[in-house]
Structure formats: C-alpha cells, structure tokens
Amino acid sequence: MLQSFFQWMQGLPFSAWMLEETWASPIIQCAHLVALVAFAGAVLVVDMRLLGRGLIKTPLNQLAREMDRWMIWSFVALFVTGAPQVLSTALKQYYSPFFWWKMQIVIIGLLFNFTIRRRVAFAEEGSLGHWPKVVGFLSIGMWTGVSVYARLIGLLS
Amino acid sequence: MRSLFEWVDALPSSIALRESLNAYPTMLTIHVVSMCLFAGLIAYWDMRLVGLTLRRVPVSNIPTRLFPWALTGYGINLITGGLLLYSQPMRYYGNFYFWAKMVLMLIAGINMFWFHYATYKSVQAWDQGREIPLNARLAGVVSLVLWAAVVVTGRMMAYSGLMPQWWNNLNIGA
C-alpha cells in the first residue's frame, strides 16, 4: 500500500522534471536549509526561555506569542521545500529508516508543540514549577533529532 | 596556498579522518546542528535590528543574553567545518563554493565588527525604540543576506559539477 504510494510519487512527471533539471534539487535543498535556520531560531528563542536562559527579561508568553508565527511560517517553508524532495527521491526515502524516524519525530514534535508546549509557554509564568524546563528540553531534543536523522538520510542511505 | 593544502592532504591525521567511515557523516551532521544554533539566533538578532520581530525586547538584551549561545554554536561550527576541510583539503581546494563561502564569512565578520565598534556604541539612545538608526538596520539586512549566502554556498559545495564556467576555466583544482 505505502510502497505503491511511494512508487506512484516517484513516477510523477514532476519527479522526473526535478531529477532532469540540473538546478532544481540544489536550489530546493538550499532553501530547505535557509528555512531550517529560521525555524531553529524561532524554536530556540522560546525553548531557551523555557529553560530559564536567553531573553529572561522579556515575559515568556510575550516571546512565545511573537515567535509562534515565525515557527509556523518557517515550518510551512520547510514543508514546501521538503515535499518536492520526497517526490523526486520517493523510493530512496521509502527505503531509508532515517526518513521514517524523521517524519515520526516531526509529527510528534508538532503534536507536542500544539498541545503541550504552547500551553506551557502561554501560561502564567511561575505557575508550573519545573515543567517549563522539561518542555523546553524535550522540544530542543526533538527538533535536533529531526535534523540529525534528516542529514543522515543523504549520508547513510 | 596550494602547497599548504597538499601538505595537509598528505598528513597521516588527515588521511585517517578521510578514510574513517564515520568521521564525515558525524562532522557534517554536527556542522549542520551547530549552524542552527549560531545562524538561528543571529537571524533573529538581525531581524530585531531591521525591525521585523522582537520589537518589545530592548536591543541590548540580545547581545548579552543570546550571543554567548550563538558564539558557542559558532565555535562548534568552526571546529567541525575546519575538520571537514582538514580531512579532504584537495576536494575543496578547487571548489568555487568553498572559496565563496570563506569570502562571504569574512565580509559578514567585517560587517559584524564594524557594527559593533561603530553603530552599536550609541545603542543607549535607541535601545527601547522602534526607531532604529538606518546604519543599524542596514547592518541587519547585510548580515541576513550574507549568512543566508553562507548557508547556500555551504550546501552547494557538494555540487562540484555546478561551478560557474569562468571558474572552471581557471582550472584551479587540476
């Protein structure tokens, strides 16, 4: 089922075009990395604050609200620049364990962000004891994991 | 310069790193993650200067509170980048994107020092403000563009077949 879906993606005219057009893949990969930098900064500013580091003179919920937009839009940019690469290299991705780990953590990371992390960051500060630290730590850990697995797709498969 | 690269290329430690199966993936992965720490934070600092975000955070808060982290990321970035280069100097010697990246980093560094020792001196006057001096906003834009270009040239180093024709004509790698 899943395999035929990936085979279908690989067979799309768009995938063939991506592979034929010399500059298509490099440009998309560069854009994915620029989006990654924007995403990492938006996540880190808030996660460091959750850990009691960084911009501690600014109220946490103010920072979190401001960074929320940047995080969402840079994720959209990651998706828009990631999806074409999945299409053009669908079978390589399908057979790479790192791709599946990356996608699992991406989904867990998003769920975690919209259920727990945002709630903790928007909450009254000081009302949650040590939980903000745990949340910041987990968030940094997950997105770092995503980046490591992502890089290993290209290097080890 | 070429003889320096060739000399490193022949060092036993360079050869050992080059022949290790794990060294390249490990260093490149750490290079990318540390880049996130450095470039991610610097990007928001630049955007604060430009006035795009964090406008309610006093400007001077960011260097004191975020730069130590950004510089830690930068340090790891330089070490892993240096090791990658050390392990395959002759692979990068003729690579247009490698030299472009080094020049761009140098210009970004000059921009940073210039800003820090000239424009930033008057920060007290515009610390809280929404009105950032033109020079500071320019430094922010220049920095954003340059670091993005460093990221792009960094990724393009892998595409040795996509270097400009005029560069290939110089025949530097051969």
Ligand code: HEM
């Ligand atoms: C749903 C969204 C995303 C999709 C579909 C996607 C897809 C991809 C694909 C297909 C690659 C190429 C892997 C290869 O074959 O070498 C890639 C690379 C990469 N991705 Fe993503 N990605 C997404 C989101 C993210 C996120 C959220 C992060 C980090 C937090 C991330 C970090 C990276 C990194 C570090 C690379 C390696 C870049 C390189 O040097 O080429 N991606 N992505």
Ligand code: HEM
């Ligand atoms: C002395 C400083 C640095 C040196 C010597 C260096 C060297 C290298 C080398 C040798 C590679 C591997 C290229 C390849 O084999 O494909 C690389 C990749 C890269 N570098 Fe650097 N680098 C340095 C600093 C930086 C900085 C400051 C940034 C960004 C702000 C950066 C961003 C990148 C990126 C995005 C890649 C591509 C990673 C990938 O393929 O996923 N580098 N660098």
